[in-house]
Amino acid sequence: MKTLYDAGLDWLDERLQVRKAMEWASHKSVPVHQGSFFYYAGGVCLFIFGLQVFTGILLLMYYRVGADSSYESVRYISSKVAYGWLIRSVHSWAANIMVLFVFIHMFSVFLMKAFRKPRELTWVTGCALLGLTMAFGFSGYLLPWNELAFFATKVGTDIIGQVPAAGPWLLKFVRGGEEVTGATLSRFFGLHVAVLPALLSLTVGIHLAFVQIQGMAHEKEAPKTMPFFPNFFLRDAVLWLLVLNAIAILAVFFPWELGRKADALASAPAGIKPEWYFLAQYQFLKLLPARILLIPGELWGIIVLNGAGVLWLLAPFWEAALPDSMKDGAVKLVGWGGIAGLAAMTLWGHLS
Amino acid sequence: MNRRQFINLILGGGALGCLASAVYPVLRYMMPPEQVEADPDSIKVGSTKDFPAGSSKIFKFGRKPVIVIRDLKGGFHALTATCTHLDCIVQYQKENDIVWCACHNGKYDLSGKNVSGPPPRPLDRFEVKVSGDEVAVVRTA
Numbered sequence: 001m002k003t004l005y006d007a008g009l010d011w012l013d014e015r016l017q018v019r020k021a022m023e024w025a026s027h028k029s030v031p032v033h034q035g036s037f038f039y040y041a042g043g044v045c046l047f048i049f050g051l052q053v054f055t056g057i058l059l060l061m062y063y064r065v066g067a068d069s070s071y072e073s074v075r076y077i078s079s080k081v082a083y084g085w086l087i088r089s090v091h092s093w094a095a096n097i098m099v100l101f102v103f104i105h106m107f108s109v110f111l112m113k114a115f116r117k118p119r120e121l122t123w124v125t126g127c128a129l130l131g132l133t134m135a136f137g138f139s140g141y142l143l144p145w146n147e148l149a150f151f152a153t154k155v156g157t158d159i160i161g162q163v164p165a166a167g168p169w170l171l172k173f174v175r176g177g178e179e180v181t182g183a184t185l186s187r188f189f190g191l192h193v194a195v196l197p198a199l200l201s202l203t204v205g206i207h208l209a210f211v212q213i214q215g216m217a218h219e220k221e222a223p224k225t226m227p228f229f230p231n232f233f234l235r236d237a238v239l240w241l242l243v244l245n246a247i248a249i250l251a252v253f254f255p256w257e258l259g260r261k262a263d264a265l266a267s268a269p270a271g272i273k274p275e276w277y278f279l280a281q282y283q284f285l286k287l288l289p290a291r292i293l294l295i296p297g298e299l300w301g302i303i304v305l306n307g308a309g310v311l312w313l314l315a316p317f318w319e320a321a322l323p324d325s326m327k328d329g330a331v332k333l334v335g336w337g338g339i340a341g342l343a344a345m346t347l348w349g350h351l352s
Numbered sequence: 353m354n355r356r357q358f359i360n361l362i363l364g365g366g367a368l369g370c371l372a373s374a375v376y377p378v379l380r381y382m383m384p385p386e387q388v389e390a391d392p393d394s395i396k397v398g399s400t401k402d403f404p405a406g407s408s409k410i411f412k413f414g415r416k417p418v419i420v421i422r423d424l425k426g427g428f429h430a431l432t433a434t435c436t437h438l439d440c441i442v443q444y445q446k447e448n449d450i451v452w453c454a455c456h457n458g459k460y461d462l463s464g465k466n467v468s469g470p471p472p473r474p475l476d477r478f479e480v481k482v483s484g485d486e487v488a489v490v491r492t493a
Contacts, residue, residue, distance in 0.1 A: 058381060080385045083377035241370070 028228040031218035038108035047240040048098040055091040065189040067182030070145035071261040089251035099277045111335040114217035120316035122210040127313045132200045139192040150262035162298045283349030394490040408444035430478035430489045431464045437471045
């Protein structure tokens, strides 16, 4: 007699040919080598994104957007709702850990030269995911409507206003007015809970489809491999569990603070800084003089930062155009230089 | 119990415990906390001039709405304003001198008694105290 499992599988197979998909999945394999550990970083990002969607939906049960209600509702979640402090802290900590893993994933892919032909478009979609993740961080940061969030958003959006010609228009569009107000909060909320999740889900789907089509990159000659199901997948699951535990420990022992409510008429508190993943850019902008060659320093900053971003996005294309003898060296230099530069500026921004 | 069964028990039990430790806070989180709101014994609803004969007004009494009615003869009545059928808010019908629920045509008399339609129970009564020209609604004991 057939087991229930087989019967269920047969039922699905007749309709959706699931055995074909299982057959395909059973042949999927992952290269094994020294750098294999870094293959798990992307999976961790995906896992945390799922965690963020889940905890985000839970927060939406009590969060009420508005200059008069955002702060109050977050305070309500943190102080009155059972385990509200935990859900909120997990959401905040996971956001930070997600950005960290996005960076680890990105730099490891870069240094392992996994962006090379035929994976140029996988790299480009990955860069889009980095941008979306940062946008998630920036928009979510404002939602508790506290002092830090208010000033971070004022400064962050003000930089957009420095863009030549379109700046003032862009600023008004992003803020929903001249100033950071409840209107800005509404926009950021819509962005954070509707627009960005849709864009990120779509882009992740494309990114993963590319990875499925091309398989995982490995250097030069084909090394040993391990089956994806169940070997790699179970390792993935163990790491996800470890990450979840790390986030839970952080959330329990270092619960996320709420701070004071935003007040448009209060002065910025001393020592105010953006989140760590914006610190490097912040420190860089701080270092620029008011004017360089008659052009405002901030404008130079925006040009340099955006230029670096475009070069990073186009890495697979300029690297391919270099003479063969220079390729590996250039990747090493740019990759390690980028890590060192970002780390140094972040540390400097943190300490100064 | 052999070694395999033991390992399965430990792993399975661990996984279940892990899941439970995540599911429990989530379930508790989804249940909203009790609202601690003042539950007054009486509320002032205005002066007699605010209530011409054949009129009504709805007020919040603690968490619940209360309908204050002045009938055509000038008498005051106060009743819970939530229909006992399916929670709609009732209204005073001057023409028939009754309390009527528009949702499913439930009818109550001015003492709160359910007289026709689907309401299963009468509306709770409150006492109306008029001192000078001030009108107050008081919870009946």
